[in-house]
Amino acid sequence: MWRHAEKKMDVLIAIALLVVGFVLLIKGADCFVDGAAGIAARFGIPQLVIGLTIVAMGTSAPEAAVSITAARNGNAGITVGNVLGSNIMNVLVILGITSIITAIAVQKSTIRYELPFMLAITVVLLVFGWTGGEIILGEGIALWVLFLVYLAYLFIMAKNSQAEEEEEKKRPLWLQIVMLIIGAAAIVFGSDLTVDNATIIAQKCHMSESLIGLTIVAFGTSLPELVTSVTAAKKGKADIAIGNIVGSNIFNILFVTGTTALIIPVQFAESFILDSVVAIAAGILLWVGVLKDQKLKRPVGVIMLVGYGIYFAYLLMQNYGML
Numbered sequence: 001m002w003r004h005a006e007k008k009m010d011v012l013i014a015i016a017l018l019v020v021g022f023v024l025l026i027k028g029a030d031c032f033v034d035g036a037a038g039i040a041a042r043f044g045i046p047q048l049v050i051g052l053t054i055v056a057m058g059t060s061a062p063e064a065a066v067s068i069t070a071a072r073n074g075n076a077g078i079t080v081g082n083v084l085g086s087n088i089m090n091v092l093v094i095l096g097i098t099s100i101i102t103a104i105a106v107q108k109s110t111i112r113y114e115l116p117f118m119l120a121i122t123v124v125l126l127v128f129g130w131t132g133g134e135i136i137l138g139e140g141i142a143l144w145v146l147f148l149v150y151l152a153y154l155f156i157m158a159k160n161s162q163a164e165e166e167e168e169k170k171r172p173l174w175l176q177i178v179m180l181i182i183g184a185a186a187i188v189f190g191s192d193l194t195v196d197n198a199t200i201i202a203q204k205c206h207m208s209e210s211l212i213g214l215t216i217v218a219f220g221t222s223l224p225e226l227v228t229s230v231t232a233a234k235k236g237k238a239d240i241a242i243g244n245i246v247g248s249n250i251f252n253i254l255f256v257t258g259t260t261a262l263i264i265p266v267q268f269a270e271s272f273i274l275d276s277v278v279a280i281a282a283g284i285l286l287w288v289g290v291l292k293d294q295k296l297k298r299p300v301g302v303i304m305l306v307g308y309g310i311y312f313a314y315l316l317m318q319n320y321g322m323l
Contacts, residue, residue, distance in 0.1 A: 028186025051243020
C-alpha cells in the first residue's frame with residue numbers, strides 16, 4: 001500500500017516538473033527570440049544570421065552536451081544517432097509543425113547557399129562513416145575546417161548585409177543580452193526537465209527503454225528548436241525560425257560530430273546509412289518545397305510530418321524485430 005502511494009506521488013511530482021519544464025521552454029523561447037531579434041536590429045545584423053548562429057547554437061546545446069560528454073566518458077557511439085535523429089526531426093517534424101501553424105518565408109541566400117551546404121555536409125558525414133565504419137581524428141579535423149568556412153561565410157554575409165528591421169529603442173542593449181542569456185538557459189534547462197520527467201512517467205507506465213529513447217528523448221532534445229521556431233514564426237521573425245533549423249543541423253554535423261571525433265573515434269553503425277539517406281531526403285524535400293515561391297507552406301509541412309510518421313513506424317518495427 002505504501003509503495004503504491006509512493007509510486008503515485010513520484011508520478012505526480014514528475015507531472016508537475018514536466019509542466020514546469022514546458023513553461024520554461026515556452027517562456028524561455030519567447031525571451032530568447034525577443035533578445036536575439038533586438039540585438040540583430042540594433043547592430044544591423046540580419047535576423048537570418050542571428051538564426052543561423054546564436055539561436056541555432058543555443059538550441060543545439062542539448063545535442064552538443066550529450067555527445068561531447070559521452071565522448072569524454074569513452075562512449076561516442078551515440079553521437080551519430082543523436083545528430084542524425086535530431087536533424088531529421090528538426091526538418092520533418094519541427095519545420096513541418098511550424099509551417100502548418102504559419103507559412104515560413106525563406107531568404108534567397110538560404111535557398112542558394114545554406115540548404116545546399118547542409119545537404120553537402122550530410123553527404124560528407126555519410127561518406128566518412130560509410131568508408132571506415134567510424135569517423136576518425138582526420139575526418140573530425142575536416143569537419144571543423146568546414147565549420148570554420150561556414151562561420152567565415154556568415155561573417156561576410158553579416159558584414160555585407162543590413163537588417164531590414166528598425167532599431168529597437170525600447171530596451172537597452174544590456175537588457176537584450178540578458179534576455180538572450182536567460183532565454184537560452186531556460187530553454188536548455190526546461191528541455192532537460194521535460195525529458196527527465198517524461199522518461200520517469202514513461203518508466204512508471206512500463207514503456208521500454210528503447211521506445212522511450214525513440215520517442216521522448218528524441219523529441220525532447222529537439223524541443224528547444226521546436227519552441228523557438230514556432231515562437232519566432234508566430235512573432236513574424238521567420239528568418240530566425242528557418243535559420244534556427246538550418247543552422248542547428250549544420251552545427252550538429254560540423255561542430256558536434258567534429259568535436260566528438262577530435263576526442264575519440266565516432267562509431268558509425270550500418271543502420272546509420274539509412275538514417276543518413278533519410279536526413280538527405282528530408283533536406284531535399286525542404287529545398288524543393290521552398291524553391292517555387294520562397295515559402296514553406298502547409299502542404300509541404302503535411303508531407304514532412306507524414307514522411308516522419310513512415311520513418312518512425314519503420315524504426316518501431318525494426319526495434320521490435322518485425323522487419
